[in-house]
Amino acid sequence: MAGEMSILGSAILALLLAGYLGQQYLPPPKPRVIGLDLGTTFCSVGVFHPGVGEVEVIEDEEGRKSIPSVVSFTHTEVHAGYEGQELSDGNPHNTIYDAKRFIGKVFEPEDLERESARYPFKVAYNNGSAEFMVSTNQTFAVSPEFIGSRLLLKMRRMAESRLGVPVLKAVISVPADFDERQRNYTIRAANLAGMDVLRVINEPTAAAMAYGLHKVDVSNVLVVDLGGGTLDVSLLNKQGGMFLTRAMAGNNKLGGQDFNQRLLQHVVERVRQQYGVPPTRKEDVQLLRQAVEAAKLNLTLQPSVLLQVPLHLETGVPGSLTLFREPITRELFEELNADLFRKILDPVRTVLAEGQLAKEEVDEVVLVGGSTRIPCIRRLIAQFFGKDPNTSVDPDLAVVTGVAIQAGIMGGSWPLQVSALEIPNRHLRKTNFS
Incomplete structure (x- = not known):
């Protein structure tokens, strides 16, 4: 009996050793x-x-x-x-x-x-x-x-x-x-x-x-x-x-697209103020929309950006391009979206109330989705919980x-x-x- 146990133990040890050597020296299998x-x-x-x-x-x-x-x-x-x-x-x-x-x-x-x-x-x-x-x-x-x-x-x-x-x-x-x-x-x-x-x-x-x-x-x-x-x-x-x-x-109707829209509305109005006409061509609006998206992303890393977009405005000179230039600050972006940002805390308060939990009892606050990169949103959440979210x-x-x-x-x-x-x-x- 002792001999059989010894053989079994040796076999198990050999299998473990083979597994270890395989993990060390053989390429791992492809994930399936x-x-x-x-x-x-x-x-x-x-x-x-x-x-x-x-x-x-x-x-x-x-x-x-x-x-x-x-x-x-x-x-x-x-x-x-x-x-x-x-x-x-x-x-x-x-x-x-x-x-x-x-x-x-x-x-x-x-x-x-x-x-x-x-x-x-x-x-x-x-x-x-x-x-x-x-x-x-x-x-x-x-x-x-x-x-x-x-x-x-x-x-x-x-x-x-x-x-x-x-x-x-x-x-x-x-x-x-x-x-x-x-x-x-x-x-x-x-x-x-x-x-x-x-x-x-x-x-x-x-x-x-x-x-x-x-x-x-x-x-x-x-x-x-x-x-x-x-x-x-x-x-x-x-x-x-x-x-x-x-x-x-x-x-289900609040997110990054809404923040972009607020900034786009501001930019369209600035075009009208500077040149007397708003951008009406589809390609102009699309270029502004893309520039606004890029500006929003850059404002998560720096306090201001310069928005530059060539536009085909109806200014009386056929075929001419107008280079629209406008500085956009993080402060302006936050001001334009202040009421939308505040709405983020409404469902936070609701889940705490329905879960019968005080905010101090939350061990971890974790952020998901690209819009949680916005500094003002992270600041609002940190102020509400009295601690920084996990990023x-x-x-x-x-x-x-x-x-x-x-x-x-x-x-x-x-x-x-x-x-x-x-x-x-x-x-x-x-x-x-x-």
Whole structure:
């Protein structure tokens, strides 16, 4: 008996030694499960690399770590991401964006009509669901999950190009307030893109994982997710390695695009004041919109920027270009958006009240979404809680980083990490301030 135990012990030791030597000297296996963040305005894809234990957010051909959630239809092709966005001005009726707002959602006819009024493309009602009408060489309807599938397929191909192996499995994130139907339709979108979904994870939980909060001793985590078009605030309670979403609130019509619009309105008025005429040509307005977006981004790093845009103004000289120059300060940007910035705290107060938690009891405040880079917003949140929010992770990539970690866990990647488990909260309802 002792001899048999000795042989067994030697075999186990040999296996452990072989595993150690393999990890040290053999190239790690390619990841086969990807993490997908199908966002309202931007999407990203990431992988967890075995062995080194690091997340890579995969870049597109131009080195960009996210792609716009835009799909454009032409007579011959379907263009997703930046290719679709580039066609949006010349093909607005067949360029679909914000499809995530419609996926799997059940509408009343009047609600859908109200929701779709702000889009240049046509949204049709079909037995409670939304469909997008596309007219190229013929007119046809496409579903929100089909739009999602084109974006997911684009990201799958980005991953396959980077990894050099086929990718057939994924973990995907969804907003915490998505119901079972919305989650199933998101899975259907991934299936249409040729992928099997191993797990659906809530976006706030994914963000908490990106910050490593599933592995440390914290109880109450508040996630502020402010992107291009929506604000979502979630209060998570961590119990061991499990996350319970205690409360949610938000504003689905507040985000970076609204801050841009305020600055664009100011700039258009300055053009009118300087030259006596406002910019009316579509290309002029588009150039100003792009310049405003760039100015907003630069103002997160410096106190002022000089906006310079060549415009085709109707000033009486046909074909002439006018170089519009205007200094924009961070102070001006904050003044133009002061009331919008203050609205961010409304859902924060609501989730604390509904979660029956004092702000002093929040262990970590984490930021998600590019708009949380704005210094005034970070300052407002810090003043409210009396401490700085956690900014150790790129807010644009927090969700995809967490999803990629979960994808690595589902794929059995080494070194193994603690998986985040979510406790379903069937009675949870999201308070919306829009």
